Amino acid sequence: MTNTPAASLLDDVDRALIVAIQTDGRATLAKLAETIQLSVSATRTRLRSLEEHGVIGDYRARVEPEALGYTLRAIVRMKVHGSLYDKVTAILASQPQIVRCLRVTGESCYVMEIVATGMSDLEQITSELSRVGSITTDLVYEMVVDRPIPL
């Protein structure tokens, strides 16, 4: 991964491209070129550059978790002693159903998002976590908003 001071090197055209590809990750170069008012090849050059510099990480389809059998989603906050961070890392590696994990300031050290096929499935994962730190689990009723980063 080529490191770059990111933001500073980007001009308005780059930013427009980022917003476009964020909104439609499967847009063709021709479409992207049209929305940012550039030739197809210039668009391709910029897109590759953004990818190579890690500004654009990867591309994903957003999927209804129910389709894969996950009927439950939970937010787990976790308070851990710093000496146990390694154990957390190990759990994260072994539990792909922990789809998101942020290290944060404040009362909790970590905030995680977990998908599960049912309560017993969830309980199995959370019990593993609670061996390392103290946790609070909230079930998700509804994903109200989930949108790209704005310009």
Place this chain on the structure above:
Amino acid sequence: MTNTPAASLLDDVDRALIVAIQTDGRATLAKLAETIQLSVSATRTRLRSLEEHGVIGDYRARVEPEALGYTLRAIVRMKVHGSLYDKVTAILASQPQIVRCLRVTGESCYVMEIVATGMSDLEQITSELSRVGSITTDLVYEMVVDRPIPL
């Protein structure tokens, strides 16, 4: 949006396709077809069907928020009286920097994720929220994990 009992109608091939496209959202049909061991046209048919049934919602590039000038990310938990949900909806509509919002069980009613250009930017958004309910704000040090939903 065409509604479907989702999960029940999917076979293993569909699930494999979902995982593939989730991991590489820009993969060509040929690539997808190869990974799921199917002809290109059959792959296309299945993909369209998944899209039309809303199993696959949309495609996005994942972007380094810093590239768009957002140096800060925060998790905000919010406790609101049910009669004020409309006000929350209004704020969500007017604040695109709230990139994620989940309605949850437990002490908080909502958990949100906010991107901001700096502390004063963040403060402006959170102060708006705190007019509607009581909030707790945690800053994000690090995104430890952010991965697709597993099979």
Place this chain on the structure above:
DNA sequence: GATGAAAAAGAGGCCTG
């Protein structure tokens, strides 16, 4: 599975700072 259409990748030259 074959065919015409579309998109992506590559090559070379032009314009501007």
Place this chain on the structure above:
DNA sequence: CAGGCCTCTTTTTCATC
């Protein structure tokens, strides 16, 4: 002169039958 862009050509991928 370098960097970025454009146009033209070839190869790959897509869609329809």
